[in-house]
Amino acid sequence: MSPARLRLAVVLGSTREGRLCPTIASWFARQALQVDAFDVDVVDPAGLDIPVALSPQPPAQVQALGERLEAADAFVIVTPEYNHSFPAPLKSLIDWHYVQWRAKPVGFVSYGGLAGGLRAVEQLRPVFAELHATTIRDTVSFHNAADLFDDAGEPQEPAGCTAAAKVMLDQLVWWGDALQQARQEHPYRY
Numbered sequence: 001m002s003p004a005r006l007r008l009a010v011v012l013g014s015t016r017e018g019r020l021c022p023t024i025a026s027w028f029a030r031q032a033l034q035v036d037a038f039d040v041d042v043v044d045p046a047g048l049d050i051p052v053a054l055s056p057q058p059p060a061q062v063q064a065l066g067e068r069l070e071a072a073d074a075f076v077i078v079t080p081e082y083n084h085s086f087p088a089p090l091k092s093l094i095d096w097h098y099v100q101w102r103a104k105p106v107g108f109v110s111y112g113g114l115a116g117g118l119r120a121v122e123q124l125r126p127v128f129a130e131l132h133a134t135t136i137r138d139t140v141s142f143h144n145a146a147d148l149f150d151d152a153g154e155p156q157e158p159a160g161c162t163a164a165a166k167v168m169l170d171q172l173v174w175w176g177d178a179l180q181q182a183r184q185e186h187p188y189r190y
Contacts, residue, residue, distance in 0.1 A: 006176040008038045009072035013079030013090035013120075015046040020111060020145055023153045025078040028109050028140065031165040032076070037173045043068055050092050062096050069100035074107070074176040075133075076168075079120045080145075081112035086120040094127060101128060103188035105175035107136040107168045116141035132190060134179065136171045140164040 010029050014021040025042060032040050048061045058066070069075075079086045094101075106128050110117025118141050125135050140161055142148055148155055155161050182188070 006073040008074045009041045009043050010076045011043045014087050015089040035169050045093050052092050066097050073180050074105045074172050076107040078109045081117040081120040084119045101131040101133040106133045107172050109140040111142035111145035116143035138168045
């Protein structure tokens with residue numbers, strides 16, 4: 001019996017004006033769509049006006065976003081590095097949702113200057129561990145990202161990033177299948 005298709009949510013981490021995040025997320029979504037195991041949902045929080053202050057009753061847009069995250073079997077967070085960390089809007093998006101991340105794999109695509117956003121990823125790993133998510137070890141990172149994409153949104157030198165995306169997507173399929181089956185057979189209640 002073949003496993004069910006996995007719903008992969010590609011979550012944009014930046015809402016900044018003039019951001020490169022949609023270009024990189026679109027490129028990654030195209031890579032994911034080449035994997036037969038995935039249905040892809042690109043989640044862009046820009047324009048959703050996600051509040052920073054948490055409250056017991058989330059606003060409608062936060063509830064709708066929560067439903068999309070709940071439907072996902074796996075996640076890829078596309079994040080820049082701002083001041084050696086990840087953006088505040090991404091933290092708000094994560095904090096409004098708790099159970100949606102549980103017992104699901106999370107991969108990272110990062111970008112930035114010389115560090116390629118890897119410091120943001122390293123700070124996100126313990127956040128997702130606290131949420132009982134499983135982070136994928138291998139990442140895709142773009143160093144000096146502003147210079148790497150052409151006007152059509154494609155990497156100018158695609159070999160390295162395409163290979164890195166394939167490795168991470170293969171790991172997401174493995175973890176996604178294993179955790180999807182585990183959640184069905186023995187729901188995660190911790």
